[in-house]
Amino acid sequence: MLRFILRRLLITIPMVLVVVSVTWGLIRLAPGNFYTGEKPIPPAIEKNIRERYGLDKPWYVQYGRMISNTLHGDFGISLKYQGEPVNRILKNALPVSATIGVLAYLLALAVGIVSGTLAALRQNSNLDYTSMAAAMIGISLPNFVLGPTLVLFLSLTWYVLPPALWGGPRHLILPVITLSGVYMAYIARLARSGMLEVLRSNYIRTARAKGLAERHVLIRHALRGGLLPVVSFSGPALAFLLTGTVVVEKIFALPGLGNYFINANLNRDEPLIIGIVAFISIVVLIFNLMVDIAYGFIDPRVRY
């Protein structure tokens, strides 16, 4: 077990370096530069800029510096936000994205597991059909339609909630609902099919035959096995959640990592792009590892 964790943690480092290298390669292979604009720059100024940012050195020196920065966890200074260290931007933007992401996933887990389990317990009932139809709508409704529609009704028609920006807890409600919609739907479907399979299995019949209370059978025995698909979905879900946050942060004009990432790309702000890519990759890889470890605790059949 410990060896498994150590090995996986060690693999994480080269994987992050590969992702960062691919990103860096794409940035450098692309035509143009962050300082090229509509107007041509006088050669003397261009020479100064290139010296200032180390662009006059051979590519392998620049690449080496980028890798060394990444390994040290210090990504240098943003090109666009003058004088602002990338690390400080990350530190300010992270709480925004993390709050929305974590709350959205918790909400999705709560609603998804409850409705999926209920649907499985009352298979082929109206409740089952309604919740599965709702889940299908949830999967098919893009969050850039769901979010603005919620804003239209709750903020612009009935004035219940603020339409955008980052403020108190009330500002969180709409972005969290918007982001969690798809995951709620996925989790409800996974929980339903997982529970249906488990409820038919022999060990549940044994538990019932022993005379356990139905509540006990369900919570102690069935949920544990039935929710395994939900647990394994949580790993990739985080990666998707990040894509979702980019869109949700744009809809609600939130100063999170996603918004910074898009702007950094449009501004060709290389240190900021590399910083966010490296940071997100580490988070995703570690989270995947945690999901795998949790899997072993929940399912006694899993061996590392």
Added chain:
Amino acid sequence: MTAPVAVEPEVVGTSLWKDAWRRLRRNRLAMFGLVVVIVITLASVIGPPIIHGLTGFTYDYIPSDSSLIKSFPPFTAPDGSFSWIHPMGTDIAGRDILARVLLGGRISLMVGVISTLVSLIIGITFGATAGYLGGKIDEVMMRIVDVLYAIPYMMIVIVLLAFFGGQSPLGQLFLLFAALGAVSWLTMARIVRGQVISLKNQEFILAARATGVSATKIIFRHLVPNTLGPVIVYATLTIPSVMLLESFLSFLGLGVQAPLASWGSLSADGVLNIALFPWQLICPGVTMAITLFSLNFLGDGLRDALDPQMRKG
């Protein structure tokens, strides 16, 4: 109570596909999905010339009048009376939204289908090769897939589109096909590999090998055709997910470029004026949601029809 079924005198053999079609036809939701997908595809393909013939509007035709207000609600003529001329209203520049939504449908469906084909080609080749060769090669190839699964690839796609995109609308489309296809083949590779492993020790493969058929030919002529069932099911479900990814990118301004439009970019335009002209978001957004909804139902139905064992409940 079901009516007694007349027993046919002679047993007619049914193929897997006939069986599947029979099961699919009984699934009302899946058939609904199939019909909607066909209708929307047809409308996207033949709709724009029809609209052009009836009203003179195309996706980029801007009426040259002097009025300041150009956004008309659905079914409203410029003078405020009821009219069929713009069933979805007009956008901020006065262009007919129905024509634009149909163009968006062309592009969105095209991106969905072509990117899925790209992912099919990569996924089938990779998965079948790994499964057929087996051993160390299989292990290494599948490790690569595991590693790629854990990478937040959308970030790389965003970097790719931001730095290489924007040259020309057509080039951008090809970039989208390649990028979205290249990131959605992983599950396909796993499915095909699993199928190939369970097939490769059967007699017909042994026979092929005994008669000296090359490995490439065995993979593509004998193994791959037999994996088509699960492949079709998964491909049907890949189309809506790729379309969703494309719409995210277009919504962020990194996908399809003007003057072309996709449902994502139309929604992005609509969001800007949601308070005043909500139909500019609702029309493309809901059209897209209905299409994805139908494709998902169709995919689920196909899975139930082609693979009764995987049936959920």
